[in-house]
Amino acid sequence: MEGFVIYIVIFGTLVGAFGGAAVLIWFERRLLGLWQDRLGPNRVGPLGIGLALADIIKMFAKEDWVPPFADKFVFVFAPTTIIMAMLLGFAVVPYAPGLYISDLNIGLLFFLGMTSLAVYSVLLGGLASNNKYALLGGLRSAAQMVSYEVFMGLSLMGVVMLTGSFSLVDIVLWQEEHTWFVIPQFFGFVVFFIAGIAESHRLPFDLPEAEHELIAGFHTEYSGMKFGMFMVGEYMGVILISCIVATIFFGGWLGPAFLPPIIWFFLKTFFFICFFILLRAAIPRPRYDQLMSFGWKYMLPLTLVNLLITGAVALWV
């Protein structure tokens, strides 16, 4: 990647991530409305899309209150972490041939590392708030994300074994040669997607927030733009996980030639974002112990078996 194009891609990613997160706030509510036989917000502007703008203005205009009992530096620092981690995660996503910020040879590890960093945001936010609910939310999220992290990484190792590379571009090129990874690595896809939901703590795995039990979990004490950053970070996480799923398991930019590759990539990403919202509309939140036992008792063994079989196939076939 040389010169001028990379700046355009960086700028586009930045605008796309923030703009996408803002639009997603509106889009999610419309889609939830559709699936709950309601209309959702439809008053501000055409189809209510002005609501995204109104929400942003509201976020900035609200009183930004730091509780006097909080650990001030960490309290302010925590919400920035999630944004930074998520934005850095976008650095390795290939949008189209030759259209990516960086083709790291450890791209996949970099992505996993960045999503793991996001746990600090939630954990520090919960700790620094000095509030019981926030602490419980932070604790839960730490345990949840750390345990789902384990097989999130392992579920991708099957892909890495077959490709022989951590680079996302190489993974897409392998899929161009053979077939989309969703077929040989179906269980890997299922496990990765479930772990991705837990990682971006979206419903049904939004136990760190769990507004019915923990008020708002780790961001109970947050207000104004600091809360907005958590929210934008969460939506960016949704977009990032969708991008990665589309790239790794559904061939990224690959698709019939009547549409340009980048459109294929965005269509696939959009599909998975919609699936995230469908999950939120349909599936109830499990209990905390159910979540943990589901992770350790079913997901982890499934991943290991998948890894074992993939390894055997890669070795002898």
Place this chain on the structure above:
Amino acid sequence: MGVIFKAIWSQLVTLAMVLRHTFTKTDTVQYPEVMPYLAPRYRGRIILTRDPDGEERCVACNLCAVVCPVDCIALQKTEDEDGRWYPEFFRINFSRCILCGMCEEACPTYAIQLTPDFEMCEYDRQNMVYEKEHLLISGQGKYPGYSFYNVAGKTIKDKDKGQALNEAEPVNVKSLLP
């Protein structure tokens, strides 16, 4: 093992069922553009009606104020030179009113009636207090043709005892005739 597959299947069915709602009709009524149908006997804003002659029907009997469960009605009786009773003032505090319709049921003269209108928001709470001039309408409301003084035995000017509709002549207690 079977339990696990059943659980997975159940989740997938849930997803499919919710996805099917993409094609169902929304239940939402877009209110200010699409007004809901309100039956004529809907219990909304309270009015005071007039009889066919254009006089106030209310005779200030206070039954509505007594029956009102939230005590939102206040009125004072007075009398004109014809002998007709009418309220000197009639005040309904709509910030208290629960639109239960008991005043309408209690009213002996069909004066107080509820209408199918509920859009009575105000920015100032004081504006929710309606005086008689706000409550009185020039029509007869839900019971056209009814005039209390034409059917009641109360004496007013130009109408003595026994002259009301379907009213018998008063018995002359001083006469010996049967």
